[in-house]
Amino acid sequence: MSTEQPAYETIKRDGDFEVRRYNGYIMAQVDVRSDFDDALRQGFMMLYEYISGHNRVRLKIPMTVPVTEEIVEDGEKIPMTTPVTAEKTGEGVYRISFVMPGRYTLDTLPRPDNENIRFREVGDHNVAVVRFSGHSHEPRVQEKMRQLVDWMQTNGLVPKSCCRLARYDPPWIPGFMRRNEVMADF
Template identity: 30%
Template structure:
């Protein structure tokens, strides 16, 4: 019994180590949307993001929207290009986190087309809009054209975001608490909120909770 217990402990430690190692590798192997930190206010970063190209779709459910984008990334586009993914994934605050999504690059064949994140989603009238951001260098004209008419490509202008980081699983309660802290930190700063809060997630679903990197963010107007 003692030997069996010892072997079980060793096996468990090995599995945990592999889990942690995979989580760290998954984060390092995925690109991040570029930004410049302008200043930090009470634990909140004010970041300037450049113009970007977004591929998005609106569906009755978040899962259906993600499925369309997965098909786009896997070749449902012209010229049937692979579109691997990067971090962070972003959703509007209040949308429940769903496990089981593949956020790592998917390659099926054809020309490789990198993508960055955030993947953004918003809910309105019982429908969900989800979008992925393509990497630097892409324009609306150069982006692979979706073969599904419900998937569109559009340009996002440069924007400034106030961002508050946090770890562990991004549950509804934890996200709402972080959103409240973010908005509270902006009070009296002269930064005017210009959009709805969003949730950024940087990790694939199986990443250990203590390695997860999340952020709540909101678009702001910087005076001057």
């Protein structure tokens, strides 16, 4: 049985790059002030506890993919024109997100016990993606962000927001088998 992920249509494929049209979905999100890797660990655990039953009705919610991480500043996404997009290092604020299973709505999702977790409804949208395998450590992710932005510019796509990292596999999967992506809305 495969893990649920948001539905999308591939519009264009160019090597490791793709243009996709996603259907809408709901995300559970938490902002964490830390370095790149530690923010993911902390945010993942908060969201994992939520789907494991740490919510007002003790409901367990199935895990979905991807888990995303993006740089934010003062609780807001950083615009693509800000140099920090591909250059941010060290401690910062990162938004970690889980996509909620498609059968839930904002009205049917249980309220989290952790008040830092919030929900966001994402409508249908277009995304440019670069896919890569291996580990997704910060220097490699920054390089993939630069590659994606360059590819988008070459293809006449104007980013609406900062790039985000999408991880699809659990940490025990060997690096060469992992699916990772850097994404940007346009």
